[in-house]
Amino acid sequence: MMRIGTDYLGSDSIQQTTTTNQEIIPLPPSTWTKGYNFYRFSFDNLDACTVKINKGKPIYIRAGKGFNTDIYDSPIYSFVIIENGIRFNWIAGY
Numbered sequence: 001m002m003r004i005g006t007d008y009l010g011s012d013s014i015q016q017t018t019t020t021n022q023e024i025i026p027l028p029p030s031t032w033t034k035g036y037n038f039y040r041f042s043f044d045n046l047d048a049c050t051v052k053i054n055k056g057k058p059i060y061i062r063a064g065k066g067f068n069t070d071i072y073d074s075p076i077y078s079f080v081i082i083e084n085g086i087r088f089n090w091i092a093g094y
Helices: none
Strands: 008-010 040-045 049-053 059-061 067-069 079-081 087-093
Touching: none
Parallel strands: none
Antiparallel strands: 008 087, 040 067, 040 087, 049 059, 049 079
16 A cells, blocks of 8 residues: 555644634645645534635535545645634644
């Protein structure tokens, strides 16, 4: 089996958005020429919310449902939570 990832990134605790339309994927290190491109991504939401994935159309996720991708799905480079005050955590491989 071939290894495709380099490392993991995610929240260190339950997070709470403070603004509407908040991008949860952080900026990459300043030495990088491109942003993160996650081949594996997991989002766990305690509250119902609407998200935009890779700048796409809004998608509703009911409370506790979450969202997951793996190596067979399109990479994630943007994940925006539309509502304010949503409790969540996430983890990703890149």
